[in-house]
Amino acid sequence: MYGWIWRHLPGNAWVRALISLVLVLAIVYALFQYVFPWAEPLLPFNDVTVDNGMAVSR
Amino acid sequence: MRARLVVRTLSELCVTAGTLIVLLVVYVLYWTGVRADHAMDGAIDRLQDQWSAGPVAQPPATGDGTTGSTPPAHGGGDRAAAPPARGGDRPHTTGAAPGAYRDGRAFAVMYIPRFGSGWTKPVLQGTGTDVLKKGLGHYDRTAPLGAVGNFAVAGHRRTYGDPFKDVPELRPGDAVVLTDGTTWYTYRVDREPYRTRPEDIGVIDPVPAASGFRGPGRYLTLTTCEPEWGHSHRLIVWARLEATRPVSDGRPGALSG
Numbered sequence: 001m002y003g004w005i006w007r008h009l010p011g012n013a014w015v016r017a018l019i020s021l022v023l024v025l026a027i028v029y030a031l032f033q034y035v036f037p038w039a040e041p042l043l044p045f046n047d048v049t050v051d052n053g054m055a056v057s058r
Numbered sequence: 059m060r061a062r063l064v065v066r067t068l069s070e071l072c073v074t075a076g077t078l079i080v081l082l083v084v085y086v087l088y089w090t091g092v093r094a095d096h097a098m099d100g101a102i103d104r105l106q107d108q109w110s111a112g113p114v115a116q117p118p119a120t121g122d123g124t125t126g127s128t129p130p131a132h133g134g135g136d137r138a139a140a141p142p143a144r145g146g147d148r149p150h151t152t153g154a155a156p157g158a159y160r161d162g163r164a165f166a167v168m169y170i171p172r173f174g175s176g177w178t179k180p181v182l183q184g185t186g187t188d189v190l191k192k193g194l195g196h197y198d199r200t201a202p203l204g205a206v207g208n209f210a211v212a213g214h215r216r217t218y219g220d221p222f223k224d225v226p227e228l229r230p231g232d233a234v235v236l237t238d239g240t241t242w243y244t245y246r247v248d249r250e251p252y253r254t255r256p257e258d259i260g261v262i263d264p265v266p267a268a269s270g271f272r273g274p275g276r277y278l279t280l281t282t283c284e285p286e287w288g289h290s291h292r293l294i295v296w297a298r299l300e301a302t303r304p305v306s307d308g309r310p311g312a313l314s315g
Contacts, residue, residue, distance in 0.1 A: 001070045028081065036085040040217075041187055043086065047289035048222070048282045049185045049197070049212040051259045 086217055090191070094219035097192040101164040101180035109239035109305075158202065159183035164193060166203055168211070169235040169313055173224045181236065185212045194221060200262055200279075203236055204243045204302060210262035210279040215286055215293070222282035225293055226251050233312035234278060234297050242310045245278040245297035252294040253284055261294045269296040 009016040040046075159165045164180040171177075181203075185195035194213040201207025213222040234245040249270060254261055258268075262279050265271050269279075276299035284293035303310050 001067050003066075031078075031081055032085055032089060036082060036089075039082070040086060040090070044289035045086070045214065045217045045283070045287065046187055046190070047256060048190065048214055048292070049195070050254070050256060050261055050281050050292050050294075051185075051197070 090217045091219045094191060094193075094214075094221075098180055098219060098221075101182070101193055102167055102178060105164055105167060105180065105239065159196065161198075162186075162189050165196075166236050166238045168194060169237075170228075170232070171235075171312060172228055172232045179213070179221050181211055190214060191218050197262055201264065201276075203238050204241065204276060204299060206274055206276055207264040208262055208266065208277045208279055210281065212281045215282040215284070222280065223286075225280060225282050225295060228280075228295050233300075234280070235310060235312050237305060240305055242303040242305060243299060244301045244303070244310045244312050246300045247295055247297045249296060252296070253291050254294055256289065256292055258292070261292075266294075266296060268294075271296065271298070275299070 006016060006020070009019050011019070161184050162182060164182045166181040168179050168181055169177065180193040181196050182189050182193045183196050183198070185197050189195045190212065194211050197210040197212065200210040203209050214220065215222045215225065228247050228251060230247055230249055232247040234247065236243045236245070252261070252268060254268070260267055261269070261281065265274060265277070266279065269277070271277060278297040278299070280295040280297075282293050283289050284291040301310065
């Protein structure tokens with residue numbers, strides 16, 4: 001998988017390394033900015049209210 | 059050759075999955091705290107700027123809400139909370155009527171000396187997931203700060219800055235101090251933390267049945283999750299208003315100890 005990606009990146013080894021680094025940073029950014037904030041409420045650390053964030057009997 | 063490719067791809071997938079899990083743990087344990095602390099500090103700074111810029115905007119209330127029911131400070135000591143339900147007496151709060159708080163906006167700052175002198179958190183209106191990422195949340199439809207009824211507040215025990223991490227440490231007599239820019243409210247914890255079921259919404263009633271309070275009063279309820287990392291139960295702390303004090307008279311005794 002990673003070998004396949006590496007072979008398909010353009011340029012010499014240095015350019016490929018640079019592109020790889022940028023790709024990794026972009027993926028980590030996307031995870032922290034979008035994916036984890038979406039996934040985190042599915043974990044059980046958010047349930048701190050007795051009515052689960054809804055107004056009682058609304 | 060084929061088998062080698064399969065094994066290599068599988069191993070790469072495992073390493074990738076492991077890295078993802080580590081990153082998620084870093085996010086939950088560390089990054090949510092960084093973001094929440096930043097948001098909470100910002101909210102407190104904004105509130106204090108707003109309060110120091112001028113008189114706090116009074117929500118629409120009867121004219122004597124602030125002046126008439128707040129007697130002149132005598133001797134600078136904390137004034138004992140007026141007994142509730144005294145023949146139609148208005149709450150001697152700054153007149154915040156229920157619903158006067160704006161959704162998702164910070165309106166008060168909470169101090170709990172038991173959690174450390176640096177423990178200060180903003181209280182925002184509402185208990186939605188997004189609100190609780192930025193501070194403590196005041197339950198809609200519970201009483202406003204200092205008023206007769208139950209001022210109920212929820213907060214994260216873990217993640218998002220761990221604001222209520224030490225709630226199990228609270229003991230009867232511990233102070234919970236709040237300010238809305240005009241008045242300091244000193245509540246005293248009434249009993250040890252109470253463990254209950256998630257659907258037990260009676261704990262934020264004006265007079266919670268399990269609290270031991272009898273009759274209407276100026277109460278405060280804190281709710282958070284129990285166990286620490288789980289969601290099977292809730293931990294509840296009740297307190298009652300002991301004293302109020304105009305901000306102009308300085309910080310209440312409970313904070314200087």
